[in-house]
Amino acid sequence: DAGVIQSPRHEVTEMGQEVTLRCKPISGHNSLFWYRQTMMRGLELLIYFNNNVPIDDSGMPEDRFSAKMPNASFSTLKIQPSEPRDSAVYFCASRGDSGNTIYFGEGSWLTVV
Amino acid sequence: AQSVTQLDSHVSVSEGTPVLLRCNYSSSYSPSLFWYVQHPNKGLQLLLKYTSAATLVKGINGFEAEFKKSETSFHLTKPSAHMSDAAEYFCVVSEKNRDDKIIFGKGTRLHILP
Numbered sequence: 001d002a003g004v005i006q007s008p009r010h011e012v013t014e015m016g017q018e019v020t021l022r023c024k025p026i027s028g029h030n031s032l033f034w035y036r037q038t039m040m041r042g043l044e045l046l047i048y049f050n051n052n053v054p055i056d057d058s059g060m061p062e063d064r065f066s067a068k069m070p071n072a073s074f075s076t077l078k079i080q081p082s083e084p085r086d087s088a089v090y091f092c093a094s095r096g097d098s099g100n101t102i103y104f105g106e107g108s109w110l111t112v113v
Numbered sequence: 114a115q116s117v118t119q120l121d122s123h124v125s126v127s128e129g130t131p132v133l134l135r136c137n138y139s140s141s142y143s144p145s146l147f148w149y150v151q152h153p154n155k156g157l158q159l160l161l162k163y164t165s166a167a168t169l170v171k172g173i174n175g176f177e178a179e180f181k182k183s184e185t186s187f188h189l190t191k192p193s194a195h196m197s198d199a200a201e202y203f204c205v206v207s208e209k210n211r212d213d214k215i216i217f218g219k220g221t222r223l224h225i226l227p
Contacts, residue, residue: 033215043203043217056214091156100145100164100207102215104157 002026004105006092012111018080021108024073025094033102034067034077035091043091049075082112115140117206119218127226132176132191134221136204139185146187147205148178151220157203163187174198199225 005024013019025032034046047057052069060067064083069075079086093104120135138144148160161172168180174197178189187204204218 042219045215045217093157100215101147101159101162102205102207103159104149106156109154 004092004094004103006090006105006108008108009106010109010111012113013082015083015112016081017112018078019082019086019110019112021077021090021092021110023075023077023092023105025075025092026096026103027073029094029096029103030072031095031097032069032075033091033093033095034075035093037089037091037107038087046077046090082110084112087111115144115206115208115214115216117204117216117218119202119204119221121221122219123222123224125224125226126194128196129193132189132194132198132223134189134202134204134223136178136187136189136218137185138187138204138206140206140208142208145207146178146180147207148172148176148187148189149203149205150200151203152200160189160202194223194225196225196227199223 007022030051032049035043036046037043046059047067048055049069065079067077089107089109091104091107093102095102117138126132146163149157150160151157160176161170163170163180171177176191178187180187201220201222203220207215
């Protein structure tokens with residue numbers, strides 16, 4: 001099993017640019033999570049999808065952030081326009097219906113300068 | 114409502130001595146409990162999980178945790194620390210209910226002294 005696959009692994013972008021992070025969950029998993037991790041705030045849940053439908057987006061910081069899941073095997077997290085305070089590690093994770101275990105991707109390291 | 118508290122933000126132990134990372138939870142239902150480990154600049158890796166089977170759970174790298182319902186605890190232990198255990202550890206609680214939320218603790222950074 002390939003696990004949760006995220007891209008890009010590292011991105012450096014200038015303030016104001018659009019950033020798109022991508023995630024492919026584990027095949028057969030029906031829940032997908034986007035988390036953000038910073039030194040100051042730790043690990044924060046941004047949004048959670050179940051069967052491709054956003055269930056809880058209360059963690060999305062502001063309108064500059066948006067997430068989509070057009071099908072069961074792909075999700076994007078978009079930041080437009082990006083700001084330096086968005087610099088963080090963004091993790092995607094997925095979970096199957098038969099258990100509670102969440103499996104994490106390796107993360108996307110974002111630096112906005 | 115569910116919550117999870119990791120009582121120590123940092124723990125330092127000498128190599129070869131026991132490790133204890135503490136976690137307390139609150140849950141309205143029968144919870145599933147997990148420990149994840151994150152090494153520097155890496156993703157989160159599942160260490161072990163409790164899902165209402167045996168209360169003593171064995172995980173990878175010699176770690177284990179015991180679910181104690183009466184104490185609402187799920188502490189992580191290892192008999193003998195190794196330098197490679199230096200990492201951040203997260204306790205997680207999950208409920209399969211209407212909200213279906215997964216709650217992470219704030220993490221405990223484990224330092225191993227030579």
